[in-house]
Amino acid sequence: MTKISELSRNWWHEETEGVAFTHALDMTLLHSEQSPFQKIEVFEHEVFGRVLTLDDLVQASHADEFMYHEMAVHVPLLGRKREKAEVLIVGGGDGGILREALRHEFVTRVVMVEIDERVIEVSKEYLGINGDYSDPRVELIIGDAAQYMREARKRGDKFDLIIL
Secondary structure, three states: OOOHHHHOOEEEEEEOOOOOOOEEEEEEEEEEEEOOOOEEEEEEEOOOEEEEEEOOEEEEEOOOHHHHHHHHHHHHHHOOOOOOEEEEEEOOOOOHHHHHHOOOOOEEEEEEEEOOHHHHHHHHHHOOOOOOOOOOOEEEEEOOHHHHHHHHHHHOOOOOEEEO
């Protein structure tokens, strides 16, 4: 882990690889580490607030994270009967999808499978957009989602909504 004193510098973060558009953000680096799975960084931006990147790709920012998280959860959940719903979140380490799923009382179970526990920890510390991991409806699994899904299928486990 790099010391914050070494990080507090402005940096133009440019993202071009594989996303069909380019954007550049003038940000100050707050946190940087290499987990066993990926590079995790958090920046501060004058307009977007805190910005989480994984392997240099923007994942979430304070200013607009709600748009992605709300649309990913509320559209499919509210487009069905509002009764017992079980949700599987594959990834989602920033916690925003979990937060939105837990807003619905008819959601009885949320399983979140995230391979990188450090993304969850860093996101809780720097972003604070996560849902309540201690909610009794939540089962947080740190592990490989593909393996979890194979095992869930063998058990006959079913979900009403799966968000990747």
